[in-house]
Amino acid sequence: xxxxxxxxxxxxxxxxxxxxxxxxxxxxSVILSVxxxxxxxxxxxxxxxxxxxxxxxxxxxxxxGALLAVVLGSDAIAGERERGSLVxxxxxxxxxxDIVFGKMGGQAVAxxxxxxxxxxxxxxxGSSGQNLVEAVVYLALLGTPVVLGFGFFSLGLSAxxxxxxxxxxxxxxxxxxxxSPLLLGPGLRQSTIGKAFDTVNPFSAAVNSFDSxxxxxxxxxxxxxxxxxxxxxxxxxxxxxxxxxxxxxx
Amino acid sequence: MLIEIDGLELSLHQRxxxxxxxxxxxxxxxxxxxxPNGAGKSTTMSVLNGLRQASSGHVSVLEMDPWTQRREVxxxxxxxxxxxxxxxxxxxxxxxxxxxxxYDRALAVGxxxxxxxxxxxxxxxxxxxxxxxxxxxxxxxxxxALLNRPxxxxxxxxxxxxxxxxxxxxxxxxxxxxxxxxxxVLLCTHLLDDVDRLCTRIGILHxxxxxxxxxxxxxxxxxxxxxxxxxxxxxxxxxxxEFAHGIRVVAQEGQWWRLDIGSGTSPQDAWRELLDAGWxxxxxxxxxxxxxxxxxxxxxxxxxx
Amino acid sequence: xKSIPVWLFACLLILAAASARAADPLDISLSAQPSNxxxxxxxxxxxxxxxxxxxxxxxxxxxxxxxSLVQVDPGHEQPVDLEDWSAHKAVTRAILxxxxxxxVAWPMRLIQAGDFRVVISAVERDTPHIITSPFxxxxxxxxxxxxxKRVLPxxxxxxxxxxLAMFWRLRRRWSVSQKLDRREK
Numbered sequence: 001x002x003x004x005x006x007x008x009x010x011x012x013x014x015x016x017x018x019x020x021x022x023x024x025x026x027x028x029s030v031i032l033s034v035x036x037x038x039x040x041x042x043x044x045x046x047x048x049x050x051x052x053x054x055x056x057x058x059x060x061x062x063x064x065g066a067l068l069a070v071v072l073g074s075d076a077i078a079g080e081r082e083r084g085s086l087v088x089x090x091x092x093x094x095x096x097x098d099i100v101f102g103k104m105g106g107q108a109v110a111x112x113x114x115x116x117x118x119x120x121x122x123x124x125x126g127s128s129g130q131n132l133v134e135a136v137v138y139l140a141l142l143g144t145p146v147v148l149g150f151g152f153f154s155l156g157l158s159a160x161x162x163x164x165x166x167x168x169x170x171x172x173x174x175x176x177x178x179x180s181p182l183l184l185g186p187g188l189r190q191s192t193i194g195k196a197f198d199t200v201n202p203f204s205a206a207v208n209s210f211d212s213x214x215x216x217x218x219x220x221x222x223x224x225x226x227x228x229x230x231x232x233x234x235x236x237x238x239x240x241x242x243x244x245x246x247x248x249x250x
Numbered sequence: 251m252l253i254e255i256d257g258l259e260l261s262l263h264q265r266x267x268x269x270x271x272x273x274x275x276x277x278x279x280x281x282x283x284x285x286p287n288g289a290g291k292s293t294t295m296s297v298l299n300g301l302r303q304a305s306s307g308h309v310s311v312l313e314m315d316p317w318t319q320r321r322e323v324x325x326x327x328x329x330x331x332x333x334x335x336x337x338x339x340x341x342x343x344x345x346x347x348x349x350x351x352x353y354d355r356a357l358a359v360g361x362x363x364x365x366x367x368x369x370x371x372x373x374x375x376x377x378x379x380x381x382x383x384x385x386x387x388x389x390x391x392x393x394x395a396l397l398n399r400p401x402x403x404x405x406x407x408x409x410x411x412x413x414x415x416x417x418x419x420x421x422x423x424x425x426x427x428x429x430x431x432x433x434x435v436l437l438c439t440h441l442l443d444d445v446d447r448l449c450t451r452i453g454i455l456h457x458x459x460x461x462x463x464x465x466x467x468x469x470x471x472x473x474x475x476x477x478x479x480x481x482x483x484x485x486x487x488x489x490x491x492e493f494a495h496g497i498r499v500v501a502q503e504g505q506w507w508r509l510d511i512g513s514g515t516s517p518q519d520a521w522r523e524l525l526d527a528g529w530x531x532x533x534x535x536x537x538x539x540x541x542x543x544x545x546x547x548x549x550x551x552x553x554x555x
Numbered sequence: 556x557k558s559i560p561v562w563l564f565a566c567l568l569i570l571a572a573a574s575a576r577a578a579d580p581l582d583i584s585l586s587a588q589p590s591n592x593x594x595x596x597x598x599x600x601x602x603x604x605x606x607x608x609x610x611x612x613x614x615x616x617x618x619x620x621x622x623s624l625v626q627v628d629p630g631h632e633q634p635v636d637l638e639d640w641s642a643h644k645a646v647t648r649a650i651l652x653x654x655x656x657x658x659v660a661w662p663m664r665l666i667q668a669g670d671f672r673v674v675i676s677a678v679e680r681d682t683p684h685i686i687t688s689p690f691x692x693x694x695x696x697x698x699x700x701x702x703x704k705r706v707l708p709x710x711x712x713x714x715x716x717x718x719l720a721m722f723w724r725l726r727r728r729w730s731v732s733q734k735l736d737r738r739e740k
Contacts (some may be wrong), residue, residue, distance in 0.1 A: 006351050010337065018339035019724055026717040033710035040703045049687040050598060052639055052666065084335025088394065091299055092352040093325040117713065124709040128702065129598060215664075 004105055007089075011106020013099045015072070015113065028064050032121045035060055039125055049105040051215045053142020057125055058139050058210045059182050061118040062203070063175075065111050065147040070175055072110055076082030077248060081162055086248075094101060100155070100245045104169060104238075107151035131214045140208040140215050146232035147203065149202060152237035156202060156244035157206040168185060178203040202233035251310065251404050252434040253298060258307035262292060267293050268349040269458040271307070273436075275343035275451065277401070278428050280435045282466075283311075284447035285455030286549050290439045292332055294455065295404060298436075299329055318334060325353065328400035330408050338380030342366060342390055345379060346397060369393045370419045384411035390426070392420065396427075403435045409444055421447055442541050454542075454548050461548045469544060478517070479543070481535040482507045484522075490530030497523060502542055508537070580611030581618070581651075583688035585675050587662075596696035601663045605675045605688055607648075608656040617680035621645035622661045627667045639666050644649070668697035 001009070039053055044225035080086035119136065126132045135206060154171035161167045181204045198204040205226035212218040212226075251274065252328035256270040268290045275281045285291050296302045297309055297554035300323050309316060317325045336345060343362050350357045356367075369389040379390065388411050395403055403424075409417040425448065427433045439445060445452060445466070453463040462469060485504050491499050496515030500508040511520045524531065581691070588602040595601055609615045622644055624635040637644050643661045648657060661675070675688040 002349065003352060006348065014337065019721065022717065022721045022724065026714060026721060029714040029717055033714050036706045040706045053663075080335070084331070084333035085337060085649045086335070087301070087331045088329070088334060088349075088391075091322040091324055091327075091329045091331070091695060092299060092349070094352055095321065120709045124705040127705060167288060199543060212642070215639055218642060 003094040004101045007094070007099055007102020008105025008109065011072075011076075011103055012044040012109035012113075015106070015110050021159070024068060024111065025117065029117060032060065032063060032118060032147065036121055036125055050126050051131055052128035054122060054129060054135045055210050055214045057118075057122055058135055058143070058214065059207050061114070061121075061139060062143045062146055062206055063120075063179050063182055065114045065143060066150040066175055066179065066203075068110055068114055069107055069147050069151030070154045070171040071168065072107055073151040073156075074158050074164055075137060076107075076155045077158040077245065078162050078164045081248075082164060096245055096248070097242070102243060103155060104148070104152060104241070106150060107155070111147045111151070114147075115140065115143070117239055120148065128187070132219060134217075135210070135214050137222075140211060142209050142223075142230050145230040146202050146206045149230070149233040149237040152234070152241040158193075159244040159248050160242070162248070181207050194234055202230045205229035251275065252279070252312060253281075253436065254310040254429055254487070255294070255298065255306065256308045258294065258297060259305045260297060260302065260307055261305050262293075267458055268297070268304075270384040270459045270460065271455065271458070273298075273453050274463065275434055275436060276434045277434050279451050280424065280428055280437060280449045281454065282449035282452040283436060283438045284440075284442075284445065284452060284545060289549070290458040291455055292406065293458075295331075295406060295438060298405060299327070300324065303362065308343070309358075326400060327402045327404060328395035329400060330388075330391045330395045330403075330405045332406040334387065334394075336379045336382075336387060336390065338545050341376045341395075342371060342382075343376055345362055345375070345390070346393060346523075349394055355398065357397075358400075365393045365396065366390075368396070368423060370416065383417050385413065385525075388412060389416070391397060392423070401433060403433055404438075406438045407436060407440070408437065409439070409441060417444070424448060454545060456549045466541070470483055470541065478511050479537040480509050480511065480536050482509060482531050483533035485530040486534050488530075493523060493527070496520065570634070571617070579686050580607045580609055580613070580615050580682060581677055581679055581686045582610045583675050583677055584608075585685060585691050587691060587693070594696060595665055595693065597665050597668055597698040599665050601665060601693065601694075603661040603663065603664035603673060603675075603691065604658060605660045605661065606656050607675075609653050609678060610650040614653060615679045615681075616649065618648040618677055619645060619673055619723055620647075620677035622663075622672050622685070623676060624663075625672045625674075626667075626669050627672050631669065635667070635671065637663075639649065640664060641696055654670040665695045668695045670694050 015024070029127065030086055035057065080089065090096070118139075121133065122135060122139070126135065150171070154167060155175065156168050157167040158164070161170070180196065198208070207224065209223045209226040212222060213220075253273055253275040255271055255273040258273075259266065260268040271290065271294050273281070273283070274469060275293070283291050283294065293302065297304050298311050298316055300311075300320035303317045305332060311323050316322050321462055340348070343359070343366070346356050346362050348366060350362075366375075369392045371386060371389050371393065379387065382390065388408065388464050393404070395405065405424075408424075409420050412420060421444070424435050424437075428435060435448075437444065437449060449466055451464065452466050452469065454461050454479040479500070484507060485505075490508075496512045497520055498510045498512075502508070502509055509520075521531075561690045583605055585603060585605045588604055591601045592599050601657050605620070607618065607620055622637070622641070624637055624640065626635055627631050641661065643660075643662055646657075651657065658677075661673075663673075671693055673691050673693070679686065
């Protein structure tokens with residue numbers, strides 16, 4: 001196995017075997033459960049159309065995936081440094097680039113786990129409606145670059161700040177800002193600033209694409225622009241993480 | 251040469267941290283790098299580990315530049331850093347197996363157990379590392395440093411947190427390694443007892459500068475602290491406490507007197523002179539070692555200046 | 556007696572409106588497609604078709620036509636935000652020659668239960684008022700879409716399984732620390 005694979009294996013093992021990682025996954029599943037139960041128990045919500053519910057759950061899954069990526073990314077460099085396990089890793093014959101890519105691989109595994117954990121919820125709320133398969137596919141297609149981008153961004157912050165708390169707070173503020181389309185109603189997003197923000201915001205791109213595909217049954221050709229925005233976000237954050245890791249001080 | 255450092259200087263954030271470090275180490279040497287807190291020991295180690303780039307001076311580790319040939323250097327050295335963190339959720343065997351794979355080594359279960367037993371850990375213990383005591387983690391750190399069969403071991407406070415028996419066991423491991431395979435050990439420690447027992451050469455850093463470097467026996471024989479300190483118990487107060495040369499009264503507390511006897515005076519001559527001066531001695535204890543004096547003499551600000 | 560002038564004024568207004576309508580250059584028809592379900596329920600798709608025809612003598616210019624939906628349940632009358640109902644909310648046409656007609660299909664997915672009224676409205680550059688189609692009413696049956704028989708097992712099962720994994724791990728860790736305590740004693 002390559003060094004990148006070995007580090008990614010360790011990172012994903014930490015998520016699946018350590019008490020901390022399991023606690024995060026449990027927290028994610030509890031949030032999704034509460035959300036799903038709301039749809040059943042609340043009269044208004046339970047009458048929402050299937051596609052509408054699937055769209056809302058997709059947005060929530062993306063936000064939760066990004067949240068987990070932010071937590072893991074903030075801990076990736078600064079946390080290891082604070083726990084004293086970064087220096088032994090840097091003293092192996094593995095390049096810094098491989099360490100970073102390995103950690104990114106760990107984040108990808110975390111997202112895959114979150115994704116598969118959320119599929120039963122998507123099925124539960126949307127199996128009798130339309131476009132469930134499309135929902136599953138588009139969650140992978142657009143959710144992945146958005147979530148991994150947040151992970152890489154927070155990994156870069158973690159390397160730059162060398163302090164988990166500072167990296168986490170900054171990354172959370174960025175997440176709150178970019179995920180605001182989930183919180184703001186469509187009305188607020190129709191202003192000029194709102195539209196401009198929506199155009200460049202990867203989170204909006206993903207959420208609008210979910211809406212377009214799941215609710216309006218629009219084709220992939222109409223999602224190309226949004227898909228491109230999420231890819232640009234992924235590339236920019238990858239570049240930022242790569243540059244930031246070079247500034248790591250022992 | 252395992253390590254060759256001449257005139258190493260390093261500035262961090264416009265502050266001169268290392269201002270002339272020299273360090274020379276041959277295969278089979280156990281080299282003690284000493285110095286008070288903040289003297290620059292850990293920074294020197296980070297430069298020779300390739301984690302920091304020297305501002306100026308010559309640094310060579312295993313005939314390589316540790317900064318530009320970092321990966322090759324890392325392949326051939328084993329390091330126990332001061333803060334040797336682990337992944338608490340793993341057990342020792344899984345951890346060593348994983349770590350060895352980073353060196354492209356696939357360790358069999360037997361090899362791992364041997365490695366653990368070598369540093370005094372229970373080879374079959376499957377408990378997570380998070381449950382280990384500090385001493386156990388220190389031993390595991392040493393096992394990790396030995397994984398790649400290094401030519402050079404760089405150990406920062408390796409016996410920290412170990413009980414006297416544990417320290418003795420680690421000493422034996424290190425002595426065995428240098429004797430059997432010619433591994434060089436660079437030991438960075440505050441424990442002069444470790445240095446006294448293990449090291450063949452020492453270097454003392456003070457304020458980012460090497461103030462002395464050389465063979466331990468030579469330094470003790472001819473260094474500024476050559477000579478001995480004794481603690482004497484007297485039956486009655488002495489008649490005279492001033493002596494012409496070679497003997498100096500350092501302190502007195504009740505019946506106990508502390509004396510320094512210089513290297514130019516033999517103990518027999520000194521006892522005779524003391525008897526002549528009316529010293530009724532009932533007990534004699536030799537105090538401290540020459541190393542402690544050497545260290546203290548060289549690391550006081552005035553001495554360094 | 557006082558109400559007579561008011562009635563007369565109202566009649567005049569109606570006549571004026573009728574004559575104005577008669578002078579409208581555009582005529583808009585609206586019909587439901589025969590393939591639409593007879594008693595639609597939430598989630599079903601409906602299609603409406605409207606034909607916009609220039610009945611005037613001169614070309615109609617800058618035409619914008621759009622669909623509007625109003626909920627008409629007694630006590631719940633309100634306009635409906637079509638955001639989730641349809642992606643096809645308006646059409647434009649730069650010019651429509653006299654006698655020319657455009658046919659527009661208005662697909663719609665039924666999001667909410669209740670009584671609704673749909674209407675197509677249009678404006679034309681030189682006509683100073685809005686032109687509307689006749690109303691079309693329909694009823695959407697209620698359908699609970701999120702079924703508890705699917706949600707409940709998932710909502711309790713997934714965290715339950717993860718909780719069990721954590722419990723097993725904690726128990727193992729606890730037994731390790733007990734073992735270490737015994738060893739130290």
